[in-house]
Amino acid sequence: MIAIIDFGSQTTHLIGRRLREISIPNIIVEPAEFFEKIKTIKYDGVILSGGPTSVYEKDAPTIDKKIFDIGKPILGICYGEQLIAHLLNGKVKSGKKKEYGPATLTILKKSPLFKIPSSSYELPAKIAVWMNHGDEVQKIPNGFETIGTTDTIPHAAIANEMKNIYGIQFHPEVLHTQFGIQILKNFVKICQLVPTDKPISKDLVTQKIADITDSVGNMNVIGAFSGGVDSSIACLMVYMAIGKQFTPIYIDSGLMREGETEELKNVFVNNYQMKVKIIDATYRFINNLKGVTDPEKKRKIIGQTFIETLQEEAEKHGAKLLVQGTIYPDVIESAGSKHSKNIKSHHNVGGLPKNMKIALLEPLRDFYKDEVRRIGDILDLPKSIVNRHPFPGPGLAIRIIGEVTHVKLNTVRRADQIVREEISKANLDKDLWQVFAIFTGVKTTGVRGDDRAYGETIAIRAVESLDVMSSNFAKLPWEVLEKISVRIVTEITEVNRVVYDVTNKPPGTVEWE
Numbered sequence: 001m002i003a004i005i006d007f008g009s010q011t012t013h014l015i016g017r018r019l020r021e022i023s024i025p026n027i028i029v030e031p032a033e034f035f036e037k038i039k040t041i042k043y044d045g046v047i048l049s050g051g052p053t054s055v056y057e058k059d060a061p062t063i064d065k066k067i068f069d070i071g072k073p074i075l076g077i078c079y080g081e082q083l084i085a086h087l088l089n090g091k092v093k094s095g096k097k098k099e100y101g102p103a104t105l106t107i108l109k110k111s112p113l114f115k116i117p118s119s120s121y122e123l124p125a126k127i128a129v130w131m132n133h134g135d136e137v138q139k140i141p142n143g144f145e146t147i148g149t150t151d152t153i154p155h156a157a158i159a160n161e162m163k164n165i166y167g168i169q170f171h172p173e174v175l176h177t178q179f180g181i182q183i184l185k186n187f188v189k190i191c192q193l194v195p196t197d198k199p200i201s202k203d204l205v206t207q208k209i210a211d212i213t214d215s216v217g218n219m220n221v222i223g224a225f226s227g228g229v230d231s232s233i234a235c236l237m238v239y240m241a242i243g244k245q246f247t248p249i250y251i252d253s254g255l256m257r258e259g260e261t262e263e264l265k266n267v268f269v270n271n272y273q274m275k276v277k278i279i280d281a282t283y284r285f286i287n288n289l290k291g292v293t294d295p296e297k298k299r300k301i302i303g304q305t306f307i308e309t310l311q312e313e314a315e316k317h318g319a320k321l322l323v324q325g326t327i328y329p330d331v332i333e334s335a336g337s338k339h340s341k342n343i344k345s346h347h348n349v350g351g352l353p354k355n356m357k358i359a360l361l362e363p364l365r366d367f368y369k370d371e372v373r374r375i376g377d378i379l380d381l382p383k384s385i386v387n388r389h390p391f392p393g394p395g396l397a398i399r400i401i402g403e404v405t406h407v408k409l410n411t412v413r414r415a416d417q418i419v420r421e422e423i424s425k426a427n428l429d430k431d432l433w434q435v436f437a438i439f440t441g442v443k444t445t446g447v448r449g450d451d452r453a454y455g456e457t458i459a460i461r462a463v464e465s466l467d468v469m470s471s472n473f474a475k476l477p478w479e480v481l482e483k484i485s486v487r488i489v490t491e492i493t494e495v496n497r498v499v500y501d502v503t504n505k506p507p508g509t510v511e512w513e
């Protein structure tokens with residue numbers, strides 16, 4: 001067992017997931033609970049997570065120094081490394097350069113933490129790592145040595161091998177870090193544990209479905225069904241668990257993409273005979289969003305409107321439980337742990353009203369998208385659904401900067417359709433996590449025929465990712481971008497400029513709002 005102490009990083013849970021994938025049980029604990037918790041659990045090592053605070057700030061989350069004397073191996077990641085340095089009389093300062101995204105780590109010294117395939121391990125070895133920090137360790141504590149460095153941070157990896165204490169500024173849990181999983185496996189071995197690879201299995205899915213049957217009993221249940229990967233799989237699991245006690249509800253918010261409702265009817269109603277109830281709530285949503293420009297307000301209003309509509313349906317069906325396809329990244333970005341910051345209120349988590357009259361059933365809440373897709377494969381869902389690109393619950397509303405109107409919705413929906421068609425024609429869907437259009441709200445000057453034009457700007461966003469805790473903008477071929485651009489400005493006359501978003505996450509998020 002590894003204890004992960006959570007200082008509020010967006011990726012703390014991801015560390016847990018990575019350990020789970022290599023069969024290492026782990027628990028995530030608050031710093032203040034740690035010493036109490038370890039009285040009752042047997043654990044073999046400790047990971048100090050990253051976090052959004054600076055260690056030298058007043059009220060920054062911390063841990064008692066006695067942690068370094070308990071004799072268990074410790075790995076500090078990002079804030080965790082800085083905390084080790086801070087508590088052991090090293091020095092942490094705001095870095096001259098903040099780093100978000102890719103960097104190159106030069107491994108300076110052989111270390112049990114950095115045992116990587118030998119062909120890559122001729123010192124000084126260079127590996128690609130993922131950074132997300134503003135502060136850095138400037139002076140390492142006594143007894144430590146620097147085992148890795150980058151162009152901007154002198155002490156990107158530090159170690160006290162005698163005491164088995166390690167600190168790294170980069171995030172090994174993020175898949176963009178080369179050998180990240182190997183580095184975690186190495187730490188696990190330092191803890192005298194044996195890592196073995198273990199992906200999501202059929203037994204686990206069968207167990208989850210049996211758990212749903214048990215927990216629901218004879219209650220009636222409704223489901224928030226959007227036709228997307230997560231809600232489809234969550235609803236299918238519940239349908240398999242309780243059959244006719246379950247009614248999936250599809251709310252057409254008017255914020256959906258072109259053709260979405262028809263596609264959903266085709267697959268689920270026709271193929272699976274699931275009795276999906278379809279409700280047209282377009283005017284309700286757009287009316288509630290009238291005059292609202294703040295992204296967080298939009299998200300809250302959409303969450304509230306979904307829930308109000310679903311609660312009305314729950315009453316009609318005598319349902320006590322509502323199924324949602326919430327997955328872990330939704331939870332963590334909505335400030336799912338004590339020290340984490342709210343990045344954006346996902347409509348199905350942070351966007352929910354406080355006074356909900358119905359309890360939630362969220363079978364996928366602990367899973368990441370690729371794990372959810374694996375569950376879909378195990379359940380034999382068609383590839384067209386399992387591999388669908390994600391689409392956020394608040395829909396096109398968070399892809400329109402400023403007030404949401406029917407006209408803007410129409411523009412961004414048409415642009416989105418063009419983008420998706422061209423990407424499919426170029427056979428690029430499978431390489432991308434998501435690709436879509438944004439109505440930026442910026443008007444620019446152009447020329448059409450011999451006339452001056454003053455029109456809208458559409459942005460295109462295409463990203464590659466595996467778990468969406470981090471992502472890269474996709475390097476789409478110029479010809480494909482050009483086709484998209486030409487079609488948008490030709491077919492949608494109110495648009496006269498198309499731009500491409502070249503921001504990674506972090507620091508950008510995938511959606512603009």
Ligand code: XMP
Nearest residue numbers: 345346347390391392393394468509510511
């Ligand atoms: P961000 O923008 O946070 O997006 O980098 C990460 C992934 O989550 C999707 N997303 C949402 N999904 N409800 C959802 O069901 C939401 O409120 C929501 N907001 C963002 C986004 O499309 C991306 O795949």
